[in-house]
Amino acid sequence: MRCDVVAVGTELLLGQIVDTNSSWIGEQLALAGIDSLRQVKVGDNLDRIVRELGDALDRADAVVVCGGLGPTQDDITRDAIARVMGVDLELDDEVAARIESMFRGRDRRMPMSNFRQAEVPVGATAIADPQPGTAPGLICPVSWPGPDGDPVDKVVYAVPGVPYEMQAIMTGAILPDLRRRAGVDAVIRSRTLRTWGESESGLGERLADRIDALDRIVAEGSPAVTIAFLASGVEGLKVRLTAKAPADADAEAMLVAEEAEVRTVLGDELVFGVDDDTMESVVVDLLRDQGLTLGLAESLTGGLASARVTDVPGASDVLRGAVVSYASDVKFDVLGVEPGPVVSALAAEQMASGARRVLDADVGLSFTGVAGPTGQEGHEPGTVFVGLDLAGEVMSVQLRLPGDRPRVRQFAVISGFGLLRSRLRARAAS
Amino acid sequence: MRCDVVAVGTELLLGQIVDTNSSWIGEQLALAGIDSLRQVKVGDNLDRIVRELGDALDRADAVVVCGGLGPTQDDITRDAIARVMGVDLELDDEVAARIESMFRGRDRRMPMSNFRQAEVPVGATAIADPQPGTAPGLICPVSWPGPDGDPVDKVVYAVPGVPYEMQAIMTGAILPDLRRRAGVDAVIRSRTLRTWGESESGLGERLADRIDALDRIVAEGSPAVTIAFLASGVEGLKVRLTAKAPADADAEAMLVAEEAEVRTVLGDELVFGVDDDTMESVVVDLLRDQGLTLGLAESLTGGLASARVTDVPGASDVLRGAVVSYASDVKFDVLGVEPGPVVSALAAEQMASGARRVLDADVGLSFTGVAGPTGQEGHEPGTVFVGLDLAGEVMSVQLRLPGDRPRVRQFAVISGFGLLRSRLRARAAS
Numbered sequence: 001m002r003c004d005v006v007a008v009g010t011e012l013l014l015g016q017i018v019d020t021n022s023s024w025i026g027e028q029l030a031l032a033g034i035d036s037l038r039q040v041k042v043g044d045n046l047d048r049i050v051r052e053l054g055d056a057l058d059r060a061d062a063v064v065v066c067g068g069l070g071p072t073q074d075d076i077t078r079d080a081i082a083r084v085m086g087v088d089l090e091l092d093d094e095v096a097a098r099i100e101s102m103f104r105g106r107d108r109r110m111p112m113s114n115f116r117q118a119e120v121p122v123g124a125t126a127i128a129d130p131q132p133g134t135a136p137g138l139i140c141p142v143s144w145p146g147p148d149g150d151p152v153d154k155v156v157y158a159v160p161g162v163p164y165e166m167q168a169i170m171t172g173a174i175l176p177d178l179r180r181r182a183g184v185d186a187v188i189r190s191r192t193l194r195t196w197g198e199s200e201s202g203l204g205e206r207l208a209d210r211i212d213a214l215d216r217i218v219a220e221g222s223p224a225v226t227i228a229f230l231a232s233g234v235e236g237l238k239v240r241l242t243a244k245a246p247a248d249a250d251a252e253a254m255l256v257a258e259e260a261e262v263r264t265v266l267g268d269e270l271v272f273g274v275d276d277d278t279m280e281s282v283v284v285d286l287l288r289d290q291g292l293t294l295g296l297a298e299s300l301t302g303g304l305a306s307a308r309v310t311d312v313p314g315a316s317d318v319l320r321g322a323v324v325s326y327a328s329d330v331k332f333d334v335l336g337v338e339p340g341p342v343v344s345a346l347a348a349e350q351m352a353s354g355a356r357r358v359l360d361a362d363v364g365l366s367f368t369g370v371a372g373p374t375g376q377e378g379h380e381p382g383t384v385f386v387g388l389d390l391a392g393e394v395m396s397v398q399l400r401l402p403g404d405r406p407r408v409r410q411f412a413v414i415s416g417f418g419l420l421r422s423r424l425r426a427r428a429a430s
Numbered sequence: 431m432r433c434d435v436v437a438v439g440t441e442l443l444l445g446q447i448v449d450t451n452s453s454w455i456g457e458q459l460a461l462a463g464i465d466s467l468r469q470v471k472v473g474d475n476l477d478r479i480v481r482e483l484g485d486a487l488d489r490a491d492a493v494v495v496c497g498g499l500g501p502t503q504d505d506i507t508r509d510a511i512a513r514v515m516g517v518d519l520e521l522d523d524e525v526a527a528r529i530e531s532m533f534r535g536r537d538r539r540m541p542m543s544n545f546r547q548a549e550v551p552v553g554a555t556a557i558a559d560p561q562p563g564t565a566p567g568l569i570c571p572v573s574w575p576g577p578d579g580d581p582v583d584k585v586v587y588a589v590p591g592v593p594y595e596m597q598a599i600m601t602g603a604i605l606p607d608l609r610r611r612a613g614v615d616a617v618i619r620s621r622t623l624r625t626w627g628e629s630e631s632g633l634g635e636r637l638a639d640r641i642d643a644l645d646r647i648v649a650e651g652s653p654a655v656t657i658a659f660l661a662s663g664v665e666g667l668k669v670r671l672t673a674k675a676p677a678d679a680d681a682e683a684m685l686v687a688e689e690a691e692v693r694t695v696l697g698d699e700l701v702f703g704v705d706d707d708t709m710e711s712v713v714v715d716l717l718r719d720q721g722l723t724l725g726l727a728e729s730l731t732g733g734l735a736s737a738r739v740t741d742v743p744g745a746s747d748v749l750r751g752a753v754v755s756y757a758s759d760v761k762f763d764v765l766g767v768e769p770g771p772v773v774s775a776l777a778a779e780q781m782a783s784g785a786r787r788v789l790d791a792d793v794g795l796s797f798t799g800v801a802g803p804t805g806q807e808g809h810e811p812g813t814v815f816v817g818l819d820l821a822g823e824v825m826s827v828q829l830r831l832p833g834d835r836p837r838v839r840q841f842a843v844i845s846g847f848g849l850l851r852s853r854l855r856a857r858a859a860s
Contacts, residue, residue, distance in 0.1 A: 013466050015457030016660075020448050022471070027445030036443050037478060039471040041452070048467060055485070190446070201501035201541035211503070228474075229502050230441055231592060240446070296754070302740025303726075303733030306754045310732025311836065313803070321760040324726070324736045324752035326745070330789055334751075359760055373743065402536055406741060407594075 067161030295361030348387030497591030725791030778817030
């Protein structure tokens with residue numbers, strides 16, 4: 001069963017509104033085990049909407065059209081569906097009554113134009129909006145030419161563009177109707193492994209054999225997990241595992257088994273988390289497990305590292321605070337760094353120890369370097385030193401980071417947390 | 431000239447990533463005076479990508495295809511374009527050299543598969559990525575059957591799916607190329623006034639007369655600036671002025687005149703900046719103008735305020751640094767706050783003075799309060815105190831901020847900078 005999506009609205013094409021509805025619908029269809037292979041945005045133009053509905057019906061068994069059900073002149077989705085069905089619009093008395101009573105309930109006069117919303121294509125069924133909106137959803141059966149030209153029974157669903165109304169109608173009526181038509185017993189579940197320290201192509205090479213093996217399993221007609229790579233900027237790379245199975249438990253079991261396979265290939269040093277984990281949330285958990293508190297000293301990162309840690313719920317369990325020593329003499333006077341070059345391994349180490357002392361923390365982590373756009377102390381932009389004082393054990397690393405000022409800053413932060421994660425894992429292992 | 435958009439990526443259809451790229455591209459095309467009437471999302475499947483490119487070329491003069499240019503097996507946009515052009519892929523030595531040097535610059539081994547990214551369809555031109563990414567954009571001329579069947583010269587542009595790379599390539603190479611092909615003579619320019627402290631409906635009421643006047647001018651057939659309101663979350667509201675004119679100078683003159691009109695209506699206290707100005711960049715400029723340095727003390731904001739200031743190039747002219755006093759006793763021991771309630775006006779004022787003293791700054795600005803999800807010291811989430819010590823003049827304000835934890839934190843920061851801006855403007859006026 002394939003169900004594609006057509007989102008209607010000129011404002012979507014102009015970028016005035018981001019089309020999050022199609023993404024939500026696509027996710028729900030996938031979780032319902034229904035393929036959605038194509039999603040289209042089209043403006044408020046009758047001919048173009050009709051053409052897109054036709055193209056979608058040529059490809060898919062069902063189409064969800066989202067938006068254009070309002071009361072105004074440019075809400076023409078109903079007309080387009082009627083055209084595709086080859087029928088007229090007729091007033092649905094029940095819907096009309098519901099809309100009138102809704103307005104009475106709010107003591108508001110109902111503009112006559114609202115009756116437009118009670119018009120449905122002949123043969124279509126209006127879906128009562130479970131939430132107080134005035135635009136009902138529609139289930140519109142269509143007889144459409146199949147590959148061999150013979151008519152095939154297909155369906156067009158119409159939902160309003162207001163997200164909470166659309167979601168209520170999808171969940172309450174359309175997804176169940178789709179599953180019934182599809183006789184679906186398959187569910188799709190996915191899990192994302194977060195990685196840090198390897199390029200996308202490097203991950204691809206490491207996992208090439210495993211991906212080939214999975215392809216062979218599928219070729220033999222057996223179900224298998226699929227693996228996809230998602231870049232997420234400076235946040236590292238995601239390896240997404242997706243499983244299709246008769247039931248939740250089966251899909252879950254496939255994901256558990258495949259995660260183990262992939263972790264064996266990549267190793268737990270490279271895989272730092274799963275799904276919603278971030279490098280900082282993982283570090284907060286490691287610190288909490290080891291009963292350690294953290295103090296930060298930031299120069300080029302200017303508070304980013306601290307802001308990211310404090311974005312983690314429960315960060316107060318481990319974070320003492322931070323000193324943003326943006327001016328050099330704040331490094332000297334507050335953190336006790338010896339006067340001298342501040343873009344250096346020594347300064348990074350003394351900043352880390354200073355943060356540990358001033359903030360009375362077990363662990364001090366520091367960032368100093370050149371964010372750019374111009375160089376500093378003879379160093380190129382992207383030159384960064386991360387300092388770490390882990391309960392008295394002091395070290396530092398030098399990084400050469402690519403990108404513009406904001407990227408260098410973000411890259412420095414996640415690199416520093418990556419270093420701290422490695423040291424904390426080693427500490428736990430020893 | 432019509433340019434449609436094809437976004438490639440199974441993760442877009444599954445709703446794992448929301449396709450914000452198409453929205454951004456659609457907005458830029460509109461501002462360039464080029465129609466974008468249809469935007470499609472399709473998965474990582476060669477046949478389907480080829481079919482979508484064909485359908486788009488049937489309708490439009492140009493197509494931007496976004497995503498699928500990476501180095502892995504599922505990055506097949508290059509192959510799809512070559513298929514549509516009816517040509518092979520060939521290695522572009524210049525691109526290959528650039529990719530190699532990028533890896534050398536980062537001291538990382540380059541996997542051979544990265545050379546995939548240096549393959550371009552014969553006859554296509556690679557666009558040097560102005561930012562250090564490894565996927566170049568492509569300009570691919572296509573001869574495509576027109577309505578009467580005779581071949582028409584059209585073009586397919588390929589851009590990476592990573593937003594900052596895509597935006598750099600669109601702005602630097604593709605939009606200019608499109609305008610040249612379109613022979614667009616009218617230029618469209620826009621200017622955005624940033625406002626803080628008034629609701630969208632409030633702005634609408636204040637500017638209603640002016641908007642009516644502009645509508646009348648257009649009705650009389652004369653060119654006029656159009657005014658649109660754009661909400662930007664906690665960052666306040668934007669008033670966008672758009673002018674269409676024969677030449678840059680004319681459009682610029684229209685915008686200058688209209689900005690003056692709008693500022694007269696709204697006032698400069700409400701309009702804090704223009705275009706890329708942020709509340710913090712405006713504050714940095716005011717501090718620099720008045721020869722003042724800034725020190726921050728942050729509790730619930732956890733470094734966000736400092737991170738935002740240091741994101742402003744030249745922030746080092748005025749920012750001394752910050753103390754993130756996340757643990758209460760860091761407030762007492764480092765900032766000299768008297769032990770007692772830390773979510774209070776007194777604590778906020780003592781934090782501000784403490785930051786001013788410890789960081790040796792002229793101005794101290796502090797943030798303390800409850801970000802949530804749970805309450806603290808009997809205060810609801812969203813209760814925030816901002817403290818200000820402006821060269822010895824100490825004050826504080828209490829805020830009741832809406833939203834979840836991240837929104838409360840961001841809201842607190844911009845509110846605090848808004849307060850500082852007002853005080854600095856008053857100081858300059860006195």
